[in-house]
Amino acid sequence: MFSRSAARTVSHARQFSSSAARQHKVAVLGAGGGIGQPLSMLLKLDKNVTSLSLYDIRGAPGVAADVSHIDADSTVKGYAADKLDEALEGVKVVVIPAGVPRKMSRDDLFNTNASIVRDLAAAVARVAPEAHLLIISNPVNSTVPIVSEVLKAAGVYDPRRVFGVTTLDVVRARRFLSEVTGAPTAETGVTVVGGHSGSTIVPLLSHNAHGKGVSGAAYDALVHRIQFGGDEVVQAKDGAGSATLSMAYAGAKFASTLLRGLNGEKGVVAPSFVKSDLFADQGVEYFSSNVELGPNGVEKIHPLGPLTASEEKLLAACLPDLKKNIEKGKAFVA
Numbered sequence: 001m002f003s004r005s006a007a008r009t010v011s012h013a014r015q016f017s018s019s020a021a022r023q024h025k026v027a028v029l030g031a032g033g034g035i036g037q038p039l040s041m042l043l044k045l046d047k048n049v050t051s052l053s054l055y056d057i058r059g060a061p062g063v064a065a066d067v068s069h070i071d072a073d074s075t076v077k078g079y080a081a082d083k084l085d086e087a088l089e090g091v092k093v094v095v096i097p098a099g100v101p102r103k104m105s106r107d108d109l110f111n112t113n114a115s116i117v118r119d120l121a122a123a124v125a126r127v128a129p130e131a132h133l134l135i136i137s138n139p140v141n142s143t144v145p146i147v148s149e150v151l152k153a154a155g156v157y158d159p160r161r162v163f164g165v166t167t168l169d170v171v172r173a174r175r176f177l178s179e180v181t182g183a184p185t186a187e188t189g190v191t192v193v194g195g196h197s198g199s200t201i202v203p204l205l206s207h208n209a210h211g212k213g214v215s216g217a218a219y220d221a222l223v224h225r226i227q228f229g230g231d232e233v234v235q236a237k238d239g240a241g242s243a244t245l246s247m248a249y250a251g252a253k254f255a256s257t258l259l260r261g262l263n264g265e266k267g268v269v270a271p272s273f274v275k276s277d278l279f280a281d282q283g284v285e286y287f288s289s290n291v292e293l294g295p296n297g298v299e300k301i302h303p304l305g306p307l308t309a310s311e312e313k314l315l316a317a318c319l320p321d322l323k324k325n326i327e328k329g330k331a332f333v334a
C-alpha cells in the first residue's frame with residue numbers, strides 16, 4: 001500500500017510525465033488584431049500550449065509582453081514585422097487570423113486577404129513545413145484552398161494538417177438553438193457542415209434532440225440566423241469590424257480540441273473545413289464536416305448522416321456556391 005505522500009509523489013510524477021509528452025509550440029499570425037489578442041490570451045491559458053509565438057506586422061511584442069504576465073506555465077514571445085521566420089521556428093500549430101475584417105460581404109476581403117494568407121503560408125512551408133495550419137482569415141472558403149495550393153507548390157502539402165476554422169458557426173448554432181428552445185447549451189450541440197459564409201453554412205438541426213422539434217417559420221429563422229450570424233455583429237459594430245471575441249473563443253476552442261487529438265486522445269471529433277472526399281465527385285474539394293482529430297491531424301472524415309428534406313435543400317444550395325469560392329482560391333495561386 002502507498003502512503004498518502006507516496007501516492008501524491010506518484011500522481012505528481014504522472015502529471016509531469018504526461019505534460020512532458022505535450023510540448024506544443026503554437027504561433028498566432030495576426031496576434032495584434034481584434035481576434036488575435038483575445039485568442040492569444042486564451043491560448044496562454046491552454047495547458048497543452050507550452051510556448052506561444054505571437055506575430056503581427058504591428059504590435060505583437062506589446063501583446064506578448066502583456067499576455068506573458070498571466071500566471072500560466074507557458075512561455076510567450078512577440079515578434080515584429082521582420083521576424084516572421086523566427087516566429088515560426090519549431091512551431092507545431094499555426095493559427096492565422098491575419099487580414100482585414102469585412103464591411104460588406106466576406107468575398108470583399110478576397111483581394112486583400114488572399115495575398116496576406118498566401119505569403120504567410122509560404123513562410124510556414126519554408127520554416128515549419130510540418131505544422132498544422134488553422135485558418136481563420138476570411139473568406140475561409142477560399143483562403144483554405146489558397147494555403148493548400150501554396151503548400152502543394154512548395155512540396156510540403158499534407159491535407160491532414162490544413163483546417164479552416166468554422167467553429168464559430170457551431171458555437172452560434174448551439175447558442176441560438178438554446179435561445180429558441182430554452183434548453184441549456186450543454187444539450188444544444190449542432191453539427192454545422194459546408195463552408196463558412198451565408199448559404200454555404202448548413203446546420204444539421206435534425207441531429208439534435210431539441211433541434212429536431214424546431215419547424216416552420218421558427219426553423220427558417222433559426223437557419224437564417226446561423227447562416228448570417230456574422231452580419232449581426234458587423235451591423236452592431238457599425239463599421240468597427242466583425243466578430244472578434246466570440247471568434248477568439250471559437251478559435252481557441254478548436255485549437256484546444258486539435259491539441260488533444262495531437263496528444264493521442266481518442267474520440268476527438270470536431271467540424272472543420274478540410275480537404276474532403278464527401279462531395280469531391282461534384283467538384284467540391286473542401287468541405288466542413290465532423291472530422292476525427294489524432295496525432296497526424298485529420299484521421300477520419302465522418303459522413304454527414306441522415307438529412308431531412310430541408311437539410312438536403314440547404315446542402316443543394318451550398319454546394320455550387322462553395323465550389324465557386326474554392327475555385328476562386330485555387331485560381332488566385334495558379
Ligand SMILES: NC(=O)C1=CN([C@@H]2O[C@H](COP(=O)(O)OP(=O)(O)OC[C@H]3O[C@@H](n4cnc5c(N)ncnc54)[C@H](O)[C@@H]3O)[C@@H](O)[C@H]2O)C=CC1
Pocket residue numbers: 029030031032033034035036055056057058097098099100101102109113116120135136137138139140165166167168169196241242243244247
Ligand atoms: N473564420 C471565422 O469564423 C471568422 C473569421 N474572421 C476573419 O478574421 C480576420 C481577422 O479579423 P480581425 O481580427 O477582426 O481583424 P483586425 O484588423 O482587427 O486584425 C487583423 C490583424 O492582422 C494583422 N495583419 C495584417 N496583415 C498581416 C500580415 N501580413 N502578417 C501578420 N499580420 C497581419 C493586422 O496588423 C491586424 O493586427 C478577418 O479576415 C475576418 O474576416 C472574423 C470572424 C470570424
Ligand SMILES: O=C([O-])CC(=O)C(=O)O
Pocket residue numbers: 101102106138168229230231233234242243
Ligand atoms: O462575418 C464576418 O465577416 C466575420 C465572420 O466570419 C463571422 O462572424 O462569422
